Amino acid sequence: xxxxxxxxxxxxxxxxxxxxxxxxxxxxxxxxxxxAYMVVVSFYKADPxxxxxxxxTWENYQKYFSSFYLNVTLRTLWSTALSAVVVVVVVLAFxxxxxxxxxSRKWQLFWVILLLSMMCLSEVIVGFxxxxxxxxxxxxxxxxxxxxxxxxxxxxSPSFGAMIIGLVTxxxxxxxxxLYPQLAGRDKSVEEAARTLGTPPYLVPFYVxxxxxxxxxxxxxxxxFVYLLGVFVMPVMLGxxxxxxxxxxxxxxxxxxxxxxxxxxxAVVMLIxxxxxxxxxxxxxxKRTV
Amino acid sequence: MYKxxxxxxxxxxxxxxxxxxxAESITVSVWGGFFEETLAAEVYPGFTEKTGIEVKSxxxxxxxTWMTQLMAAARAKKAPADLSLVADExxxxxxxxxxxxxxxxxxxxxxxxxxxxxVKLDDSNKAYAVGALAFYTTLVTNTDYTxxxxxSWADLWEDKWDSKLGIVTTPNSxxxxxxxxxxxxxxxxxxxxxxxxxxxxxxxxxxxxxxxWYRDEGQFQQGLEAxxxxxxxxxxxxxxxxxxDGKPIASNFPKEGGILSNAYWVVPRDSxxxxxTEKFVSYMSLPETQALMARKLGIFPIVPRDSMDLTDEEFSxxxxxxxxxxxxxxxxxxxxxxxxxxxxxxxxx
Numbered sequence: 001x002x003x004x005x006x007x008x009x010x011x012x013x014x015x016x017x018x019x020x021x022x023x024x025x026x027x028x029x030x031x032x033x034x035x036a037y038m039v040v041v042s043f044y045k046a047d048p049x050x051x052x053x054x055x056x057t058w059e060n061y062q063k064y065f066s067s068f069y070l071n072v073t074l075r076t077l078w079s080t081a082l083s084a085v086v087v088v089v090v091v092l093a094f095x096x097x098x099x100x101x102x103x104s105r106k107w108q109l110f111w112v113i114l115l116l117s118m119m120c121l122s123e124v125i126v127g128f129x130x131x132x133x134x135x136x137x138x139x140x141x142x143x144x145x146x147x148x149x150x151x152x153x154x155x156x157s158p159s160f161g162a163m164i165i166g167l168v169t170x171x172x173x174x175x176x177x178x179l180y181p182q183l184a185g186r187d188k189s190v191e192e193a194a195r196t197l198g199t200p201p202y203l204v205p206f207y208v209x210x211x212x213x214x215x216x217x218x219x220x221x222x223x224x225f226v227y228l229l230g231v232f233v234m235p236v237m238l239g240x241x242x243x244x245x246x247x248x249x250x251x252x253x254x255x256x257x258x259x260x261x262x263x264x265x266x267a268v269v270m271l272i273x274x275x276x277x278x279x280x281x282x283x284x285x286x287k288r289t290v
Numbered sequence: 291m292y293k294x295x296x297x298x299x300x301x302x303x304x305x306x307x308x309x310x311x312x313a314e315s316i317t318v319s320v321w322g323g324f325f326e327e328t329l330a331a332e333v334y335p336g337f338t339e340k341t342g343i344e345v346k347s348x349x350x351x352x353x354x355t356w357m358t359q360l361m362a363a364a365r366a367k368k369a370p371a372d373l374s375l376v377a378d379e380x381x382x383x384x385x386x387x388x389x390x391x392x393x394x395x396x397x398x399x400x401x402x403x404x405x406x407x408x409v410k411l412d413d414s415n416k417a418y419a420v421g422a423l424a425f426y427t428t429l430v431t432n433t434d435y436t437x438x439x440x441x442s443w444a445d446l447w448e449d450k451w452d453s454k455l456g457i458v459t460t461p462n463s464x465x466x467x468x469x470x471x472x473x474x475x476x477x478x479x480x481x482x483x484x485x486x487x488x489x490x491x492x493x494x495x496x497x498x499x500x501x502x503w504y505r506d507e508g509q510f511q512q513g514l515e516a517x518x519x520x521x522x523x524x525x526x527x528x529x530x531x532x533x534x535d536g537k538p539i540a541s542n543f544p545k546e547g548g549i550l551s552n553a554y555w556v557v558p559r560d561s562x563x564x565x566x567t568e569k570f571v572s573y574m575s576l577p578e579t580q581a582l583m584a585r586k587l588g589i590f591p592i593v594p595r596d597s598m599d600l601t602d603e604e605f606s607x608x609x610x611x612x613x614x615x616x617x618x619x620x621x622x623x624x625x626x627x628x629x630x631x632x633x634x635x636x637x638x639x
Contacts, residue, residue, distance in 0.1 A: 048626025050386035051361055068635045137516045155518050241503045241638040256460065257630050258354040
């Protein structure tokens with residue numbers, strides 16, 4: 001047995017190395033090289049009469065620090081962070097509901113399949129569905145009007161709320177599929193012990209269950225934050241121009257105005273800000289646990 | 291490393307397959323949607339019948355996005371299409387960037403009927419673009435909401451649309467020019483940045499009334515037909531198609547004029563089928579073809595009216611005698627980034 005595994009080692013490490021190199025190669029070609037190219041382009045000079053000129057200028061970065069882009073950045077961070085928190089809270093409530101009813105295996109499977117199929121829908125389809133649901137002619141407002149709850153039904157999109165609903169829908173299935181198995185399969189004896197020792201039952205989730213999952217909840221919220229930061233369709237489809245995020249501005253500049261250098265510079269700054277924020281929040285959450 | 295080269299090879303092969311190598315066929319790209327479908331179904335077959343050259347029709351995205359893609363393709367020495375339809379701004383920017391192939395005017399004799407200035411010649415007397423068609427942007431209204439046709443662009447500023455206006459987000463929609471002509475006595479004010487700021491401030495007054503700022507025309511159309519929008523800036527040709535389809539829509543030419551824009555055929559530099567493309571633009575310039583496009587697509591022809599057999603009714607359906615509002619492309623190009631940023635800030639702030 002020992003002999004065999006010893007003999008197998010060189011092969012294993014060779015395979016591992018090849019796999020590692022392949023992964024690195026793929027990462028370089030499809031991620032690092034485009035990223036490097038983006039950084040390079042962000043220093044080029046845009047040419048409104050043609051395309052761009054190869055140059056080295058800080059001009060594009062200076063534009064970022066005009067009040068407008070700073071404002072957009074702030075509201076992007078705000079709406080994305082809000083959606084990330086909301087989606088995790090909503091999923092927690094949803095999961096809690098499911099675990100309370102102690103579903104049979106068959107029903108659990110049903111929910112997992114439903115959530116998986118939700119993940120298959122593209123952003124555009126989710127956005128469009130909400131657009132119809134929130135519209136005055138075919139959706140919720142009309143229903144409320146017909147039921148007599150709303151005298152003058154009006155379309156609920158585009159609006160900030162509609163955009164947040166869209167973002168939350170996008171994140172919902174992902175977060176559920178991560179959280180649900182964890183919560184459903186948790187060790188319930190800890191909670192029982194807490195009750196036996198006199199914790200009021202309605203406080204158990206807050207004193208015991210949530211703190212146990214604290215790390216994974218924080219990690220999930222941060223993941224959602226980064227994921228939702230890059231969403232393009234929801235702000236454009238469901239938000240007003242005053243809700244548009246940096247993603248929309250970047251694509252507007254890079255594609256809509258064919259000003260690739262400015263678009264690249266905006267993207268680079270957003271990348272740095274996001275990275276810094278993530279590091280900061282990870283650092284803070286670790287520090288508190290210790 | 292081998293894998294990398296292979297992946298790149300595969301990607302290039304994918305890209306190359308878009309441009310056809312067959313001499314007897316050309317790939318033509320125009321703005322996607324009904325426009326592209328109608329051209330492919332009603333107009334291109336006549337060309338194939340006449341010349342034996344097959345046309346492969348593809349849809350292209352919005353102007354600047356398409357230019358960015360053409361630019362990337364040109365760097366790889368590929369042409370995603372042999373012919374492409376572009377508006378003024380992209381035509382000029384693309385030409386300055388050397389994106390367009392040069393055509394021989396001697397092979398373009400059939401373009402003689404085009405109004406003056408539609409065959410764009412460079413310094414060496416070669417053609418880098420040929421006019422394709424013109425199209426109006428008008429003040430489109432929902433007739434279920436109001437039967438009154440607005441008489442002036444100024445009507446947009448009146449508080450009578452129930453906060454349901456749809457306006458284009460890009461500054462080159464012609465709204466700047468229409469505003470300048472309506473409120474500031476002409477385009478003169480647009481010559482300076484201070485002037486442009488005044489015009490933009492005037493447009494900003496529309497904001498409380500605007501429920502949709504759009505880039506994608508499909509979104510406007512859907513909103514208008516569903517009663518989510520009562521009026522807005524929209525393309526006359528697509529509006530006419532909806533009207534012919536029985537939708538409750540009216541396309542109105544205000545007294546200051548509709549906004550007239552031109553579209554041109556260009557040949558991406560790396561196309562291998564130059565001679566076939568020359569035949570194509572020639573065919574598209576014939577008065578018969580222009581009249582056919584007016585009837586089927588609702589676009590405004592760019593050959594003199596008396597060269598076509600359009601009836602009065604057909605002609606008035608696609609345009610108007612009122613002097614049109616013209617997009618000041620030089621100003622848009624000169625002020626490029628500054629103007630776009632100011633406009634975007636006005637909308638998004």
